[in-house]
Amino acid sequence: MERNSSLWTNLIDEHPVCITWKQEAEGAIYHLASILFVVGFMGGSGFFGLLYVFSLLGLGFLCSAIWAWVDVCAADIYSWNFVLFVICFMQFVHIAYQVRSITFSREFQLLYSSLFQPLGTSLPVFRTIALSSEVVTLEKEHCYAMQGKTSIDKLSLLVSGRIRVTVDGEFLHYIFPFQFLDSPEWDSLRPTEEGIFQVTLTAETDCRYVSWRRKKLYLLFAQHRYISRLFSVLIGSDIADKLYALNDRVYTGKTYHYDIRLPNFYQMSSPKIRKSPLTEHFRNSRQGCDK
Incomplete structure (x- = not known):
């Protein structure tokens, strides 16, 4: 517990606190990357949903890499974003190939x-x-x-x-x-x-x-x-x-309409009506299913 608490102290408590904040906003490339991330994570499922997600995320990581190279001049930030861009690009190509390879008559x-x-x-x-x-x-x-x-x-x-x-x-x-x-x-x-x-x-x-x-x-x-x-x-x-x-x-005589959902009601309401061959066949098939 003491070791964990000391690690937390080193990471949070003893880390220098930002005293002054930058007054100017970051460049347009940084904000464009953030917008692409937000829109990209709204993608759906399925093949076309994955194409949508990886394309926008890849563009977002590319913009972040350009921002890190031009504005921040930080090699580590640039490297991570560029690697993530390459991964998204490879995933996009792989999924696009799978979709294209699925062809039917x-x-x-x-x-x-x-x-x-x-x-x-x-x-x-x-x-x-x-x-x-x-x-x-x-x-x-x-x-x-x-x-x-x-x-x-x-x-x-x-x-x-x-x-x-x-x-x-x-x-x-x-x-x-x-x-x-x-x-x-x-x-x-x-x-x-x-x-x-x-x-x-x-x-x-x-x-x-x-x-x-x-x-x-x-x-x-x-x-x-x-x-x-x-x-x-x-x-x-x-x-x-x-x-x-x-x-x-299926119709019966005297304009009665035989309803498949009410066979018992039909038999009780019109016992003397002559049954058509279709009605008789359907009734027999129902009895066979009940057995």
């Missing part, structure tokens, strides 16, 4: 700008997602999946074109760009389970979609928890959109 660029970027997904994370996938072309009137035949072994996201979803030859709904092709099937199975499509997906136009193999995607989820949560949000939102799209298509 047109499909992935559209996918990132339309779906992933609004959710705050960074380019390195999206690159990890993109490297685990492949872009596939589906010609007009070709089937992506056939009811009762195609196994569920991948997850796909439509980039361009339009897909028609049918069950027993009856139309259910469309799948438009930036919607998943098989999100309900994906969500209905556990990682260790296998299943078969209960609907048929047919391309109405020439389509292109991004596809992830099921096992490879689960491995990616295990390695990156953020990507797992991201896909969970995207798939959940996509399933909700499909349910409401199906709800808009």
Whole structure:
């Protein structure tokens, strides 16, 4: 304790106190450096936020080095500020190279700008997602999946074109760009389970979609928890959109509108109304899920 107190005394108490202060202000370069420091530390996160921070901090340290060389004439102050300027410059070049090296094909660029970027997904994370996938072309009137035949072994996201979803030859709904092709099937199975499509997906136009193999995607989820949560949000939102799209298509007789949120109320309020095939299929699918 005595040794620590003596050190504090030597540093603070016995240090000469400033008796007179300089009347004139420092030069403009010094104040410019201070402004750059203040603005630089207001930078955000992510790659572009780091570019912003290191560029302004580097300029601030450069101005401080010039001020120390010209006005103060202090070699130690100049040396430290110049070294910090070099470090910031090297960091800026390194980050700029990383950003420039991340390039995608047109499909992935559209996918990132339309779906992933609004959710705050960074380019390195999206690159990890993109490297685990492949872009596939589906010609007009070709089937992506056939009811009762195609196994569920991948997850796909439509980039361009339009897909028609049918069950027993009856139309259910469309799948438009930036919607998943098989999100309900994906969500209905556990990682260790296998299943078969209960609907048929047919391309109405020439389509292109991004596809992830099921096992490879689960491995990616295990390695990156953020990507797992991201896909969970995207798939959940996509399933909700499909349910409401199906709800808009399902009508019963006498202008009753079948609401997917109130199946029991519908059955009690109109027990004698003949159910359409779409209504019956949807009711059976709900009962299967409840089991």
